[in-house]
Amino acid sequence: MYDLAILGGGPAGVASGVYAARKQLKTVFITETIGGQSMDSVEIQNWIGTKAISGLDLAKSFEAHLRAYASNVVDIKLGTRVTKLEKKGGAFSIIAGEQYEARAVLVATGGVRRKLKAIGAAEFENKGLTYCASCDGPLFAGQDTVVVGGGNAGFETAAQLLAYAKSVTLLHRSAEFSKADALTVETVLKHPNMKALTNTRPIEIKGSGFVSSVVVENTQTKEKSEIPSAGVFVEIGMLPSTDFAKGTLELDEFDRVVTNPKNQRTSVEGIWAAGDCTDELYHQNNIAAGDGVKALEDIYFWIKAH
Numbered sequence: 001m002y003d004l005a006i007l008g009g010g011p012a013g014v015a016s017g018v019y020a021a022r023k024q025l026k027t028v029f030i031t032e033t034i035g036g037q038s039m040d041s042v043e044i045q046n047w048i049g050t051k052a053i054s055g056l057d058l059a060k061s062f063e064a065h066l067r068a069y070a071s072n073v074v075d076i077k078l079g080t081r082v083t084k085l086e087k088k089g090g091a092f093s094i095i096a097g098e099q100y101e102a103r104a105v106l107v108a109t110g111g112v113r114r115k116l117k118a119i120g121a122a123e124f125e126n127k128g129l130t131y132c133a134s135c136d137g138p139l140f141a142g143q144d145t146v147v148v149g150g151g152n153a154g155f156e157t158a159a160q161l162l163a164y165a166k167s168v169t170l171l172h173r174s175a176e177f178s179k180a181d182a183l184t185v186e187t188v189l190k191h192p193n194m195k196a197l198t199n200t201r202p203i204e205i206k207g208s209g210f211v212s213s214v215v216v217e218n219t220q221t222k223e224k225s226e227i228p229s230a231g232v233f234v235e236i237g238m239l240p241s242t243d244f245a246k247g248t249l250e251l252d253e254f255d256r257v258v259t260n261p262k263n264q265r266t267s268v269e270g271i272w273a274a275g276d277c278t279d280e281l282y283h284q285n286n287i288a289a290g291d292g293v294k295a296l297e298d299i300y301f302w303i304k305a306h
């Protein structure tokens with residue numbers, strides 16, 4: 001029986017793993033990979049304390065940091081996928097190939113960005129097509145850009161880009177912006193360099209080595225047109241990795257774990273969640289790590305009191 005099971009090896013999981021080691025909590029750390037979503041990033045410029053680092057180097061530094069303190073306190077099970085988490089007596093059972101038992105659990109399994117399905121989208125990923133505006137936006141200063149997605153994330157991305165891009169064209173597949181806050185939509189659309197196309201979907205990303213245009217189709221008339229653009233920012237949602245917790249934890253309409261932002265507690269006493277798998281509003285490495293640390297502080301006192 002472990003004191004704690006940490007599920008997931010992104011910034012949320014690793015930050016909490018380091019804290020668990022230092023607090024001497026007997027922990028099983030179960031994850032498929034160590035590093036998290038930004039492992040794909042060529043250059044991360046906003047990991048605090050580090051001017052610039054590639055996603056792969058960040059992943060290496062996460063693993064080195066965790067292993068430096070893990071000793072015989074944190075038992076790392078790398079390359080292992082969790083398939084079930086449930087309550088068992090006064091503790092929890094985690095199925096990940098084998099069965100593990102722990103008194104407390106931290107779910108930090110993050111998620112994956114919903115990928116754009118358009119011709120050329122995979123080919124141009126990280127060559128002008130990106131899933132992270134705050135990471136890559138500044139690279140497109142003075143250039144024409146396209147944002148795919150008319151929800152809050154799409155409008156927030158457009159607002160960020162308007163600070164430096166020459167133009168922003170937002171593509172939205174429906175007629176109304178019903179998924180975004182009305183005030184945000186109104187404010188963003190007022191900007192002189194902003195344009196939004198409703199009933200429009202991207203069907204092809206074109207370029208030569210790097211993105212140069214987006215072919216779009218009107219979803220009503222099927223009419224096609226081409227928009228010159230150096231950058232394509234995709235904001236069409238996240239798919240949280242929470243399947244194993246269905247039926248055990250309260251999830252929101254998007255399958256994200258509902259958490260108390262004060263302490264990262266979930267609907268089940270003894271289970272915490274941190275990072276992108278939660279209903280946290282913002283998705284960044286620093287936020288995920290901070291959530292993981294916050295959870296661990298609370299877990300420590302909870303374990304000592306039970």
Ligand SMILES: Cc1cc2nc3c(=O)[nH]c(=O)nc-3n(C[C@H](O)[C@H](O)[C@H](O)COP(=O)(O)OP(=O)(O)OC[C@H]3O[C@@H](n4cnc5c(N)ncnc54)[C@H](O)[C@@H]3O)c2cc1C
Pocket residue numbers: 007008009010011012013030031032033034035036037038039040041043044045046047080081082083108109110111112113131132134135241244274275276277283284285286288
């Ligand atoms: C392309 C890209 C670039 C980005 N660049 C930046 C950036 O420059 N700066 C920034 O701050 N943010 C960036 N982000 C966002 C940032 O990566 C995320 O907010 C952050 O990684 C979330 O961390 P997390 O620990 O919550 O989850 P994740 O990073 O998603 O990590 C989840 C971990 O859980 C593991 N896992 C998942 N499911 C299971 C399971 N069932 N069993 C076992 N293990 C599992 C995964 O292997 C992974 O280790 C970027 C995101 C993307 C997609």
